[in-house]
Amino acid sequence: MRRLILLGGLFGALYMALKLLGLAGLINDYWQRVLDQALITTIGALGLSIIYGFAGQFSLGHAAFYGIGAYTAGIIGKVWGHGSLAYFLLALLAGVLTTGLIAFLLGIPILRLRSDYLGIATLGFGVIVRVALENSNRLYPPLGGATGMTGIPQVANFDWIFWFAVGTLVLVCNLVTSSYGRAWLSIREDEMAADALGIDTTRYKILAFVLGCCLAGLAGGLYAYRYPYLHPSSFDFLKSFDFLLIVVLGGLGSISGTVVTAICWVFLLEGLRIILGQAFVDWRGIIYAVILIVTILLRPQGLFSGKEWRLLFPSLDQGNRTWGKEGKHAPFRG
Amino acid sequence: MPLLEVRDLCKDFGGLRAVANFHLKMEKGEIVGLIGPNGAGKTTVFNLITGLIPPTSGSIIFQGENLVGLPPYKIAARGVARTFQNIRLFKDMSVLDNVRAVLQLHNGYRFWDAALHSPRFAKKEGRILARAMELLEVMNLVSRSRDPAGSLPYGDQRRLEIARALALEPQLLLLDEPAAGMNPREVASLTELIRFIKEKFQLTVLVIEHQMGLVMNLCERIVVMDFGEIIAEGTPHEISNNPVVLEAYLGKGAVISRC
Numbered sequence: 001m002r003r004l005i006l007l008g009g010l011f012g013a014l015y016m017a018l019k020l021l022g023l024a025g026l027i028n029d030y031w032q033r034v035l036d037q038a039l040i041t042t043i044g045a046l047g048l049s050i051i052y053g054f055a056g057q058f059s060l061g062h063a064a065f066y067g068i069g070a071y072t073a074g075i076i077g078k079v080w081g082h083g084s085l086a087y088f089l090l091a092l093l094a095g096v097l098t099t100g101l102i103a104f105l106l107g108i109p110i111l112r113l114r115s116d117y118l119g120i121a122t123l124g125f126g127v128i129v130r131v132a133l134e135n136s137n138r139l140y141p142p143l144g145g146a147t148g149m150t151g152i153p154q155v156a157n158f159d160w161i162f163w164f165a166v167g168t169l170v171l172v173c174n175l176v177t178s179s180y181g182r183a184w185l186s187i188r189e190d191e192m193a194a195d196a197l198g199i200d201t202t203r204y205k206i207l208a209f210v211l212g213c214c215l216a217g218l219a220g221g222l223y224a225y226r227y228p229y230l231h232p233s234s235f236d237f238l239k240s241f242d243f244l245l246i247v248v249l250g251g252l253g254s255i256s257g258t259v260v261t262a263i264c265w266v267f268l269l270e271g272l273r274i275i276l277g278q279a280f281v282d283w284r285g286i287i288y289a290v291i292l293i294v295t296i297l298l299r300p301q302g303l304f305s306g307k308e309w310r311l312l313f314p315s316l317d318q319g320n321r322t323w324g325k326e327g328k329h330a331p332f333r334g
Numbered sequence: 335m336p337l338l339e340v341r342d343l344c345k346d347f348g349g350l351r352a353v354a355n356f357h358l359k360m361e362k363g364e365i366v367g368l369i370g371p372n373g374a375g376k377t378t379v380f381n382l383i384t385g386l387i388p389p390t391s392g393s394i395i396f397q398g399e400n401l402v403g404l405p406p407y408k409i410a411a412r413g414v415a416r417t418f419q420n421i422r423l424f425k426d427m428s429v430l431d432n433v434r435a436v437l438q439l440h441n442g443y444r445f446w447d448a449a450l451h452s453p454r455f456a457k458k459e460g461r462i463l464a465r466a467m468e469l470l471e472v473m474n475l476v477s478r479s480r481d482p483a484g485s486l487p488y489g490d491q492r493r494l495e496i497a498r499a500l501a502l503e504p505q506l507l508l509l510d511e512p513a514a515g516m517n518p519r520e521v522a523s524l525t526e527l528i529r530f531i532k533e534k535f536q537l538t539v540l541v542i543e544h545q546m547g548l549v550m551n552l553c554e555r556i557v558v559m560d561f562g563e564i565i566a567e568g569t570p571h572e573i574s575n576n577p578v579v580l581e582a583y584l585g586k587g588a589v590i591s592r593c
């Protein structure tokens with residue numbers, strides 16, 4: 001309960017501060033878009049954090065699920081939506097469920113694979129989705145195909161995106177501190193031992209994958225309703241790589257790290273665009289690579305290396321407090 | 335009815351018969367030793383019993399139910415826990431979470447309880463924490479409960495692996511070379527520990543070990559394997575005087591001088 005009030009207060013204050021900055025004209029439309037993109041990226045990255053950071057399942061196709069969520073939610077808004085709020089929420093839900101269903105169907109066969117092989121399979125899936133989106137107009141013209149999709153009502157504003165991000169963050173924090181999180185970690189650490197010690201590894205791997213992809217779908221849906229133009233190239237391998245970088249740089253198994261890195265990453269991308277100027281925008285690729293190499297050399301365990309902010313994780317403080325000296329159970333003395 | 339009855343168990347790896355016609359009957363509360371030279375197929379027997387690899391033929395009856403064909407996690411849930419020859423802890427998780435991860439079997443809360451940290455979640459988690467700390471207390475690991483499991487000294491890691499296995503509340507505990515790499519004092523301490531937990535948790539124990547001190551001291555009955563087959567069975571005394579066993583270990587014509 002104390003935690004609920006603390007968290008509510010903290011995020012409420014943050015929300016108010018950002019709103020006030022916006023009203024005072026300190027955040028212009030451009031930076032507001034960047035901020036929203038950062039929050040959307042955070043939601044997607046938290047999904048991959050569950051899949052790779054916690055359950056240890058190497059996925060190179062995260063952006064494909066982000067794209068499926070965006071296109072599913074988007075097409076509903078474009079064809080039937082007319083910008084009402086109910087349709088927006090329904091479309092988001094449809095995006096999440098579609099993504100989850102596809103992740104489930106894909107996960108059953110491919111989650112048997114380990115590390116590199118799983119990476120290749122998910123990479124292949126990413127390519128399939130991109131090609132499918134590029135040719136989607138043959139199937140259903142409003143999807144736009146290679147020319148991209150426009151005409152989705154722009155219903156998602158900062159308020160919606162902010163609170164969806166907070167909700168996602170709390171949900172993910174709660175899950176990873178529960179028996180679900182421990183089961184995921186045990187699979188990442190040693191799948192065979194987990195299996196032999198009674199953890200249904202298949203079930204927990206599929207759960208992690210579906211849940212993580214659902215969050216990517218949610219992020220995609222929000223993206224579709226925030227930015228007026230969807231294009232298959234926004235959801236290709238490079239975007240998957242972005243998510244992967246965020247999770248790895250933040251530190252595998254660290255929620256705080258994922259959030260901080262996701263936000264910094266998006267602002268860095270936009271910041272570099274300004275610093276480098278229009279002529280050198282493509283040089284950003286070099287700078288990312290340098291950042292990645294330097295970080296991996298200096299901090300291979302990632303920025304947060306599995307550590308967390310205590311506020312988000314009350315259960316970390318339990319453990320030793322009530323235990324120790326009483327000796328209710330005679331310890332073994334050999 | 336015996337707790338565990340293994341009949342005609344065979345395992346082929348390609349053309350190699352790793353385990354041939356293995357049989358074993360264990361009554362509740364027994365401690366049985368499984369010994370044999372390297373490569374005799376002892377760990378393979380453990381892997382077969384815990385379902386990590388499927389047998390080529392044979393049956394494994396545990397509490398009247400055939401375990402063959404069940405996935406490992408279901409076998410574990412029925413009360414068969416094990417440790418590993420090369421320690422397989424969840425290294426980057428805390429000592430406490432190593433035990434709690436296994437206790438999740440008995441969690442009894444659902445996905446939404448976990449997602450929202452509902453009151454039911456808090457109650458059950460409290461119970462899980464208490465149970466985990468009990469086990470760590472028994473193993474003298476409470477003071478290290480927050481440290482990553484991989485940072486513990488070797489002996490503590492062995493004990494943590496046993497604590498983690500006990501978290502399953504098993505009927506049958508399979509220990510795969512628990513004394514590997516230990517000095518004689520540590521082996522003596524481990525022998526006492528195994529006796530202690532066997533009484534405290536009413537276990538039946540099957541132990542693979544090369545340290546004869548531990549096996550001879552602890553086990554009521556010993557099964558000796560060589561090249562995948564059982565070559566001898568009996569009490570520690572019978573085994574240590576069996577010429578076939580001496581031959582398997584030391585070569586033909588070897589004699590152990592008693593001092």
